[in-house]
Amino acid sequence: MTTVTADTGGKGDATGTAGPAPMSARHRVLLRLSRRKEAVVAAAFLLLLVFVAIFGTWLMPHDPDVQDLRQVLAWPSGSHWLGADHLGRDVFSRIIAASRVALLASLQAVAVGLVLGVPLGLFIGYRGGWWDRIVMRIAEAIISLPGIVVAISVLAILGPGLTNAMFAIGIAFAMAFLRLTRGTVLAVREELFVDASRVIGTKDRTIMFRHILPNVAAPLIIQTTLAFGAALLAEAGLSFLGLGVQPPKSSWGGMLAQAAPFISRNWFIAIPPGLAIAATVLSCNLLGDAVRDSIGRGIEGGQLRRARAKPGTDAATGSGADAGSAIAAGTPVSDGSAGALTDVSPFDATAFDGTPVAGTAAGGTVASNGAAAILGGARVHAVDPEVGGPSPDVPFTIEPALEVRDLRIAFPSARGEPVTAVSGISFHVDPGETLGLVGESGCGKSVTALSVLGLLPGSAQVTAARVAVGGQDLAELSDAQLRQVRGGTVGMVFQDPMTSLNPALTVGDQLMEAYRLHRPGGRAEAKARARELLGLVRIPDPGRTLAAYPHEMSGGMAQRTMIAMALACEPKLLIADEPTTALDVTVQGQVIDLLRDLQSQMHMAILFITHDLGVVADICDRAAVMYAGELVETAPVAKLFATPTHPYTQGLLRSRPQADSKSGRLPTIPGTVPPPGSWPTGCRFAPRCPFAIEPCVERQHLTPQEATHLVRCVRADEVAVSGAPA
């Protein structure tokens, strides 16, 4: 739960004293704001506008109302910098005079909106009940109409005029402010039921008002800034129609109305008023957007955003955009009423949920690794193997299904120097066998799996001496050829089936696609194959499943579907990236049994990524243990469990909970995994290793204990075999 007072507002203390005193939230926001160029420019422009509005009288070269009929519709000249209008009045002076009107008018409208909307919103949010229902229905009815129509209704009663027009616009604004405030009150009320102070017994009302104001301040400030721009546009429109400011007084909109009939004789005089409006509205919008982005996450307009945690993400996959999930994964708040779809602030027809991802002029700070990058994924670059590099594997007697030699993966980091996540690993998977790639979170195993098919973001740097599937080096393939391999020769299953399936398409559609991308034939054949596949993965009632959407399935069913999708074209290799981690334990067993059966049926090789040694024991023939970006031990599974040689492997095996364990505490490996970028130069496990000795600070190599058992430890021979408890 986001804490209510954490990041928004708060009383100002520690105003900018250098040193240990923390900055107040307000100060932090201002600092962030000042770093954004367009916000500074926008604010400067608005300040200039205020200045001109106040001191304009002294800046005008001419009296704005004086008519000079010799200068009717004059073009710009020395005496009339922006020309003269149809009555010979100086356009430049009139623009300046109108700036005061613009400012006052917008202020009026926004003030009316705030004064009417905010207290009413507070009231109905707090009281709830019939008050809430009735007022909200009325507000929605008003909001559903175009603003101009609302203004026209009010003006039909009050008569045309600037003040009346701004009052009318203010009423429309009030509805938006009302909804915003009410939303915040409701959100705060909900949090309060969990809040400790209720337990202590503080009065509800006191808590509410202490909490509401700071939370509503942030979105209100943003919406008010945007509202200024909207008010100006609305006033311009109404004045253009003749319903706003009445001549001889003028606003920019009024000036446009007067210039319009004469554009055939002088089109220039229509430019300055429009530019003035556009520039002012632009500044308001830029400033409002910048304020929104600077305030960042928090309660925006009453929608508490939940951060989505990605379980076991490997180092820097570059997609730090949890914010993005708010749009796609979450649906907009819909309270089911007719106005639900217009649950948007009228000032702000753009990023309605306030995510910083929304493109402001400064644009996607988040996404430069993201979309385009994944579409143009990082391909493997072939490089010659390092001289004196890892010792070569025993030469192959049969072509392996997957051969990876000296794979290195690095990601760009904030500091500029790319950070290595995987530093030269080599392994192979024989046809029909299952290799387990085991390690804890952050060791680089998922990234390894993704790199084979080129599914890492384009900013990732992937190099290898060889990455070959069925003998074919993938680095030699064109993009189109690689697409044939994906889903065709190599199938892939991902960790979280609920997010890995497209929520907007039926299961059948996605299954059929997997087939039709590689096999000729029509829908009928694809459908039959899809049905067949569902049967293969033991999903009952395939007909119903084909028509279902992913959100209608359980996790286990969804993962079976993913497996079915991966197997659609009978691949020779299946890469499974922690396929059971997101599932219930009981379902895990079923899925693993399924995979094992399918493998023997289809004589398929499996690269099985996991952190769970139990799973390794269950399904894998061989296992490769990964630690901090490199392999530390590779062995057939039976041998690995019986005689683990690397201290890390031993530690892993020892730390598994045992049902019959006699000792009180669960043994753990002391210390933590070093993150990429801060790996020790020698053995990376040395700092945590109980057997570390002097030579461990040097670079270690994988050395064979036996033909099939490789260990990266200088003491491999001597280390006493403690073995894994049976």
Place this chain on the structure above:
Amino acid sequence: MGKLVVQRLVAMVPLLFIVSILAFSLMQLLPGDPVLVRVGEEATEQQYDQVEHELGLDRSVPVQYVRWLGGAVRGDFGESLINSQQVTGAVTSRLPVTLSLTFGAVLIALVIGVTAGVIGGTRPGSAVDRGVTFAATLGLAVPNFWFAILLVTVLSLKLDLLPATGYTPIQVAPAQWLRGIILPCLALGLSASAAIARQTRSGLASVLQQDYIRTALAKGASPRRVVLKHGLKNAFIPVVTVLAFQVTALLGGALVVEQVLALPGLGSLAVISVQRSDVTMVQGIIMFTAVVVVGVNLATDLLYGWLNPKVRPS
């Protein structure tokens, strides 16, 4: 989906009902006496009573409302307070112009906005993307009617490509109708296309970072297929929300842009009605507008339901 339609239709009724109450109460708020306006200062008491009875203003307020509502449901919104013109007739003769303008602008906004948004969203952070975002930010700040004036200056006056004013109904000469409507639709569609471009861009950029996009790529789908089939359907969900709001705004904007090009739509009727305090006419305009808005919201609700299977009633 059928259930969704019915559900939504039912939800619309209370809204229309409340709008009708609000519209009706306008009459009550009008300062001055509409009967007097019609009848004149010199009228006798008899004439006054007669006109009052004609206008139905001699009954109590709730009764007046019921009679008005009864008429409204049948499509009869009474007469103008000023000149006994039938309100329904006056509004419906002008509604097609405003609607062509509005929906023409929606179409243009969708085409331009989505295209620009896709171009930007598939290349986030690139120069093209920054250009799109900048253009969109600019487009949101420019007044529609000013843009219309600029377009008229360039396209009509300077280049003589399109007519500057005037409207030909589509039944009379479709080609002329199109030529007359394109310029105002372009002008009106500008800010809507900017809003749609922004939302499409940010929606697409974040959708493309989702896991299911990676799955689609792992199946061997081409980038084009991934964007068009997998990406857009999901990215469109927030766009539809923006669209619903934009159509409403466009309807209002149409009233103003019409004036630039002298189109005989609701805009000029509205202006005159305000200036003369012709409240019955304004009531009619409000109700017709509300019906259009409700229709649009219904359509977008349905579109939303099609795009996002999770909100369909199961």
